[in-house]
Amino acid sequence: MARTGRLFAIIDGLRRRRRPVTAEALAGEQGVSVRTLYRDIQALIALGAPIDGEAGVGYVLRPGFFLPPLMFTADELEALVLGARWVEGRQDGALSRAAGLALAKIAAASPDELRQRIDEAGLWPVNSRWRETDAPLLATVREAMRAEKTLHIDYADESGKATTRAIWPAALAYFEEKQVIAAWCLLRQDFRSFRIDRIAAARIGDEGFGRRRAVLMADWWRQNGLDAAS
Numbered sequence: 001m002a003r004t005g006r007l008f009a010i011i012d013g014l015r016r017r018r019r020p021v022t023a024e025a026l027a028g029e030q031g032v033s034v035r036t037l038y039r040d041i042q043a044l045i046a047l048g049a050p051i052d053g054e055a056g057v058g059y060v061l062r063p064g065f066f067l068p069p070l071m072f073t074a075d076e077l078e079a080l081v082l083g084a085r086w087v088e089g090r091q092d093g094a095l096s097r098a099a100g101l102a103l104a105k106i107a108a109a110s111p112d113e114l115r116q117r118i119d120e121a122g123l124w125p126v127n128s129r130w131r132e133t134d135a136p137l138l139a140t141v142r143e144a145m146r147a148e149k150t151l152h153i154d155y156a157d158e159s160g161k162a163t164t165r166a167i168w169p170a171a172l173a174y175f176e177e178k179q180v181i182a183a184w185c186l187l188r189q190d191f192r193s194f195r196i197d198r199i200a201a202a203r204i205g206d207e208g209f210g211r212r213r214a215v216l217m218a219d220w221w222r223q224n225g226l227d228a229a230s
Contacts, residue, residue, distance in 0.1 A: 003040070006030050010040055011049060011061065020058030077114070078121050080106065086125040090174065093135040095142070138172070140202050141181060145169050150186070150207040154200040163187075167194065168209045170216045182220055184210075191220050 013029055014021065027037035041059060045051050050062035080103070087099035107115045144151040151169050156162050167183035170191075179196040209216060 006032070007040055007044055010037075010044065014051065014059060014061035017060070020054070020060045022058040023053075026059065074117070077117055078123055081118055081121040082123040082125060085123070089125060092138040092142075092174075094139050137196060137199060137202055138179060140204065141169055141172055141196075144204045145172065145213060147204070148209040148213050150205040150209070151183070151202055152205050153194065153202045155194060156198045156200065162200070165194070166205070166207075167192070168213075168216060170213055170220055184216055191223055 053059040084103040166186040169183045171182040181194045185192040
């Protein structure tokens with residue numbers, strides 16, 4: 001791999017990790033010696049990359065560093081285009097508009113050749129019909145998740161029985177025909193799933209989550225016997 005490509009690959013390797021990574025691990029990923037890796041890191045720091053490092057601990061990329069989409073591979077670019085177009089076709093108003101704007105920003109920050117590849121990706125999702133009336137409710141759920149505030153819902157179970165629940169929404173799953181909230185139910189003191197189309201009304205309360213949403217989601221993964229990293 002040419003050095004320029006390797007430098008971008010090192011940045012990507014640091015950016016996808018939340019914890020420090022050793023020089024040995026980074027060197028192994030790039031197929032170079034540790035000495036070469038050290039020189040590459042120093043070159044990146046000289047170019048302005050906010051990399052912190054400590055002997056025996058490893059390197060970490062400070063938050064907020066933006067790398068222009070110059071080095072996207074063809075597969076990475078097509079994944080972004082397809083994903084953005086899928087979200088753009090959803091009936092989640094604000095999120096749908098945001099997907100289109102995000103794709104436009106990527107194109108605007110890209111060189112002409114990459115911008116043309118975005119326009120000519122040729123990948124289009126086939127969107128099913130969604131209930132447009134769910135859009136405000138979806139926005140409310142996402143707001144509660146971001147703020148980590150309790151969501152109070154009027155909910156109907158499979159038999160149509162109406163109940164009032166207070167939940168901590170941990171995740172929102174978008175299926176082709178429906179959306180489902182994975183949440184901690186304060187009534188049941190356990191995780192439950194709530195279908196958006198069965199929620200008659202929802203409001204965000206002043207009460208915060210009892211634990212951080214990241215912790216809540218990790219607990220959900222464990223309870224379902226799944227690996228959050230998979």
